[in-house]
Amino acid sequence: MTVTVENADGIQVVALEGRLDSMNASSVEGQLNGLVTADLNRIVVDMAKLDYISSAGLRLILVMAKQVKQVGGKLVLCGMQSHIREVFEISGFLSILTVVETRADALTAVA
Structure with a gap:
C-alpha cells in the first residue's frame, strides 16, 4: 500500500495505491493522522490506483470523513474503479x- 499526500493550493490530495485492508489500515491511518486540521480541512482522496478495499479500509475513510466534518471541511473521493x-x-x-469521477472534478468540488 502506497500513500502519497500532496498539497494543491491548500487542498490536501491523498492518493492511495494498492490494497487497503486489515493488514495495513492502521499503518495508513497513522500516516494520515494529523492530516486534517482547522486550517487544512479540504481533502481529496484519489482512488484511481486503489485495487482493493476491505471493511477496515472503509472504516478508515469514514473516520477521515468524520474528522473533516468536525472541523467544518469537505472530503471528496475520486477515481474509483468499478x-x-x-x-x-x-x-x-x-x-x-x-x-x-476525476481528480479535477474533486478539486473543483472542494474548492
Missing part, C-alpha cells in the same frame, strides 16, 4: 460521501 465503487455502493457509503 469494483471499488461497488463496495462503496453495497456498504451505503455512496449515499453519505461525495464521490466524483
Whole structure:
C-alpha cells in the first residue's frame, strides 16, 4: 500500500495505491493522522490506483470523513474503479460521501 499526500493550493490530495485492508489500515491511518486540521480541512482522496478495499479500509475513510466534518471541511473521493465503487455502493457509503469521477472534478468540488 502506497500513500502519497500532496498539497494543491491548500487542498490536501491523498492518493492511495494498492490494497487497503486489515493488514495495513492502521499503518495508513497513522500516516494520515494529523492530516486534517482547522486550517487544512479540504481533502481529496484519489482512488484511481486503489485495487482493493476491505471493511477496515472503509472504516478508515469514514473516520477521515468524520474528522473533516468536525472541523467544518469537505472530503471528496475520486477515481474509483468499478469494483471499488461497488463496495462503496453495497456498504451505503455512496449515499453519505461525495464521490466524483476525476481528480479535477474533486478539486473543483472542494474548492
